[in-house]
Amino acid sequence: MRTLSGGVAAGRIVETEAYPVGDPAGHAYRGQTERNEALFLERGHAYVYIAYGDSSMLNVSSEKAGVGAGILIRALEPTDGISIMERNRGTEQLRDLARGPGRLCAALRIDLRLNGIDLCHEGPLWLGSDGRPAGEIGAGRRIGITRAADSPLRFYVRGNRFVSGPQALNT
C-alpha cells in the first residue's frame, strides 16, 4: 500500500522474483556497497534502485540484518486508488498500470527517497494483507537477467492477467 498526498493507492502483489544469498545475479553478490546497503537491513525493508537510466525497482530485504538478499516485486493487481495510478502512469489501461517492476514503481510513485524504509508497519509505503486467500502459485525462470537465468526463482499467481512476461511462462 502506498500513501500519497492525493490519497491511498494499493494492489495485490501477483509476481515476485527471489535473489537469495550467493545468487550471482543478485545485487548483493559482490558484497555491500552504498547502493545496495538496504538489502542488508533486517527483512522487510525496502531496497529501491534505478535500472536502465529510468525505471525504479522495488525490492524487499529478506534476511536478517547484515545478510544481503531480497525479493523483487514485479507486478501488482491494482485494487485501490486506480485513478491515482492512471495519473502517475499516463495511461488508463488497467492491465498496464503495474505490470512490470518499473511500471509498478511509476504507478505508486516509488523513488529513491523510500530506499531503506520499514515496510512492515503503516507508513508512506507498506505491506499488508487484504485477508483474501492467495491464488495458486506457479514458479519459473526469472526474466531479464543473464546470470543464473535458469533457476526457478520467479513466482506468480497462475492465470492472473496482471502478471508480466510472456504468456507461455505464466501457466
Next chain:
DNA sequence: AGTGCGATTGACT
C-alpha cells in the same frame, strides 16, 4: 578517468 553492461520500457515495422 574511462568503459561496458544491465532485475526495462515504449515506440515502431
Next chain:
DNA sequence: GTCAATCGCACTA
C-alpha cells in the same frame, strides 16, 4: 514481433 534509449554503478588501468 523487433529495437533503441539511457545513466548509474562496478570494474579495469
